[in-house]
Amino acid sequence: MREIDVAVIGAGPAGMAAATVAARAGLRTVILDEQATPGGQIYRSVSAGGAARGDILGQDYLDGARQVDELLASGAERIDGATVWNVEADGTVTWSRNGRAWQARARRIIVATGTVERAVPVPGWTLPGVMTVGAGQILLKQSGVVPRRAVVAGCGPLIYLLAQQLIRAGTPPLALVETQDWSAMRDAIGHVGGAIRGWRYLAKGMAMLRDIRGAGVRRYTGCRSIRIKGDARAEGISFLAGGRQVDIPCDTVLLHQGVIPNTQITRALRADHVWDDRQHCFRPALDEWGRTSLPGIYVAGDGAGIGGAKAAALRGALSAWHAARSLDAISEAELSARNAEIEAALAAELAVRPFLDALYPPAPEALRPHDEVIVCRCEEVTAGTVRRLAREGCVGPNQMKAFTRCGMGPCQGRYCGPVVTNLLAEVHERSPSEIGGYHIRAPLKPITLGELASLEGEDRERPDAA
DSSP: OEEEEEEEEOOSHHHHHHHHHHHHTTOOEEEEOSSSSSOTTTTTTTTTTGGGGHHHHOHHHHTHHHHHHHHHHHTOEEEOSOEEEEEOTTSEEEEEETTEEEEEEEEEEEEOOOEEEOOOOOTTTTSTTEEEHHHHHHIIIIIOOOOSSEEEEEOSHHHHHHHHHHHHTTOOOSEEEEOOOHHHHHHHHTTHHHHHHTHHHHHHHHHHHHHHHHTTOEEEOSOEEEEEEOSSSOOEEEEEETTEEEEEEOSEEEEEOOEEEOOHHHHHTTOOEEEETTTTEEEEOOOTTOBOSSTTEEEOGGGGSOOOHHHHHHHHHHHHHHHHHHTTSSOHHHHHHHHHHHHHHHHHHHTTHHHHHHHSOOOHHHHSOOTTSEEETTTTEEHHHHHHHHHTTOOSHHHHHHHHOTTOSTTTTTTHHHHHHHHHHHHHTOOHHHHOOOOOOSOSSOOOHHHHHGGGGGGGSOOOOO
16 A cells, blocks of 8 residues: 555645645645546546636636646645545545556645535425536536526525636526525624725625626516426426516526535544534534644645635645644744735635625525425425424434435435525424434445455555546
8 A cells, every 4th residue: 555645635726735834845645536637626637628618617716827837836746536535533634546456655735626516405495407407517617518598596606606617608597586585684793894804705795796787587586385396397386476476497407505515424434523604514623723523634725614715725734734734844934934924814804704695595495394395305204304303203314314325325315405405494493403414334326346346456556647
């Protein structure tokens, strides 16, 4: 088995920054990512043709090219197209690439796996033609595919960004169906000081809204009872807005209710987690350097709590500098200097987050869907089934697995897990933190028996690095 100093899992903003810092500090650094090129979701394909669509995707997207270039010049070993499916507390990382499994043991691990989009289980959400806003961005960034006759529904800054990008691509959405209302604005006012400090983000938001208004895209706010209509595929969306029923025929519905940390690896490791009331999700319990409750294992970026791409990169660098100090690659004085510089920048980046979190809370219907709605798409389990079993005595998500197989499909509970926790909390009148989440076990992603068997000869060969 290969021995390395630092393994970075994920090549988004946090992972790229962490690997760049660690490699420049002279540490043997490997960065693993499922995509063919670095960038993560936010900078997907920026170095492989995506830059040609910069006039559509915007300058924030193009800024990722600089970070990719820094990673490529750092000397960090890249293993692209790698699916990490097991991480152990002793530093062993196992991944598959091109049908083979490989392992390495790292002295330090930095988990930078980012986020998953919060599931939006509304009636009709499993129909063809329905996808998340993030999926819409993947199509746009990676393949230049633009959804036509689309309605964007949900809340959060990302719905405005995608709408702006679709407008620039010449195919504006038919409408924005927004779930936040004036009560959210009232709650957000209490955080206006941070919003003022983060005025650049507010300016970007105003520019997006100006473009949306200029393109004549209709906006509906305070929407409830969202339902996607159609038999074999999405044919329209209906909802309540301002006390009246609205129906919009469409071919595509793009749903979004924010993003949450991807905690699969840290849950599998049994690291400590805490419930974040502000962001309505679990996140790893970390110290100021991003260290988990397990020695030698860090979490950086939005996987540590949602903060955005720039904050993610700063967190990645911070964790890597601390890892470098713990391995005697840099001095205590250098670590202190780096920490002061990064913490100041990080505080400025995160100042606006409480305002945004209050302004765009997830809709109640997304957290606690109606009984007839499927919440686990892999096993086709409805919210009503979860509630019924909870009333019959099921007290936690892991017991729910035994009753329904909910959370045991290909997604391994990434999407249904938060919904099941919220439903159980509702029935038992307890907090989500008391209910807890799924216990995650390897493999974290589906693998073949051939990949598993290939580990027998893994120490006689070396994986192809990028």
